[in-house]
Amino acid sequence: ETGVTQTPRHLVMGMTNKKSLKCEQHLGHNAMYWYKQSAKKPLELMFVYNFKEQTENNSVPSRFSPECPNSSHLFLHLHTLQPEDSALYLCASSQGAEQYFGPGTRLTVT
Amino acid sequence: GQQVMQIPQYQHVQEGEDFTTYCNSSTTLSNIQWYKQRPGGHPVFLIQLVKSGEVKKQKRLTFQFGEAKKNSSLHITATQTTDVGTYFCAGPVSYDKVIFGPGTSLSVIP
Numbered sequence: 001e002t003g004v005t006q007t008p009r010h011l012v013m014g015m016t017n018k019k020s021l022k023c024e025q026h027l028g029h030n031a032m033y034w035y036k037q038s039a040k041k042p043l044e045l046m047f048v049y050n051f052k053e054q055t056e057n058n059s060v061p062s063r064f065s066p067e068c069p070n071s072s073h074l075f076l077h078l079h080t081l082q083p084e085d086s087a088l089y090l091c092a093s094s095q096g097a098e099q100y101f102g103p104g105t106r107l108t109v110t
Numbered sequence: 111g112q113q114v115m116q117i118p119q120y121q122h123v124q125e126g127e128d129f130t131t132y133c134n135s136s137t138t139l140s141n142i143q144w145y146k147q148r149p150g151g152h153p154v155f156l157i158q159l160v161k162s163g164e165v166k167k168q169k170r171l172t173f174q175f176g177e178a179k180k181n182s183s184l185h186i187t188a189t190q191t192t193d194v195g196t197y198f199c200a201g202p203v204s205y206d207k208v209i210f211g212p213g214t215s216l217s218v219i220p
Contacts, residue, residue, distance in 0.1 A: 031206045042212040043153070043198070050206045090152055098143055098155040099200075099208065 003027045004102035006091050012108045013081065021076040021105045023091030032074040033099065034066060035090040043090070049074060081109045112137050112203050116211040124219050129186040131214035133199035140202055142175055142182040147213070148195040189218050 004025045013019050025032060034046040048056035049068040063085075065077040074091055086109045092099040113136040123129050133142065141160045145153040157166055159175035159182060166173045170193075172185045186193055196213040203209050 043210040045207065045209075048207055056207055094206065097141070097158055099145075099153070100155065101152040104152050 003100050004091060004093055006089075006102035006105050008105060009103060010106045010108075012110060013078070014110055015081060015083070017081075018077070018079040020078065021089055021091075021107075023074040023076075023102055025072055025074075025091075025093035025100070025102075027093055027095070027100060029093035029095040029100070030071055031094045032068060032071070033092040033094070034064075034074065034076050035092065035101075036087050037090055037104070038087040047076075078107075081107075083109050085109050112201075112209055114199060114201055114209050114211040116197075116199060116214050118214055119212065120215045120217070122217045122219060123189050125191060126188050129189050129193070129216055131184050131197050131199075131216075133182045133184075133211050135180045135201050138179050140179075142179075143200045143208065144173060144182075144184055145198045145200065145210075146195050147198065151195075153198060186216075189216070191218050191220055194218050 007022045031050045033048050036044045036046055045058050046060045047066045052068050063080050067075040086107055088104045088106050090104045091102040115134045117132050141158050143158045144156040146156055147153045157173050159173055162179050163177045164175040170187045174183045182199055184197055196215045198210050198213045200208040200210045
C-alpha cells in the first residue's frame with residue numbers, strides 16, 4: 001500500500017534534539033491526521049487538518065508542532081521531547097468515512 | 111465525553127476456533143468502522159456499517175451493528191494464523207474525526 005507514506009520509519013532522538021516527521025498522501029483526500037500509538041494504549045488522536053486548516057488539537061503538548069502546507073503533506077515537528085513520548089506515530093488521511101493510515105514512524109526518545 | 115469500549119482486551123484461540131470481539135459506544139453512532147492492525151503494522155480499514163441491525167460478511171468475518179446503533183461485533187469463524195492482530199472499532203464524533211476503541215488483540219495458536 002503506498003497511498004499514505006511516512007518518513008522516517010524509525011527515529012531515535014535525544015531530549016534536546018529537534019526533528020520532523022513527514023507524511024504524504026497520494027489519495028486526493030482533504031483531511032489528514034496525526035495519531036500516537038503507545039504500547040498497550042488506545043490510538044490517541046493528536047491533530048486533525050481539513051483543507052489545510054487545523055480543526056482539532058487534542059490537548060497535545062507544545063513540544064509537538066504540526067504543519068500542513070497543503071492537502072497532501074503533513075509534518076510533525078518535534079523538540080525537547082520526553083522519554084514518555086516514545087511511541088509509534090501514525091499519519092492518516094480521509095475523505096469522509098474510513099481512515100487510510102501510513103506505516104508509521106517508530107520514535108524512541110533517549 | 112464520548113467513549114468507545116471493546117471487550118475482550120486479549121483473546122487467545124486455537125486455530126480453527128471461532129472468535130468474537132464486542133464494541134460498545136456511550137452514544138448512538140451514525141456508523142461504525144472496523145480496522146485490523148497486524149503485529150508491526152498499521153491499522154487497515156475493514157468495513158463500515160451504517161444501518162441499524164446491519165450485518166455484513168467478508169469471507170469468514172461477520173460484522174454486525176446493533177439495533178440501537180450503540181454496539182457492534184466482529185465474529186471470525188474458524189480462525190487462521192493470518193487472523194492474528196488487533197481489531198479496532200471506531201465511531202465518528204464529528205464530520206472529520208473518529209474515536210477508536212482500545213482494540214482486541216487476537217492470538218491464534220497453530
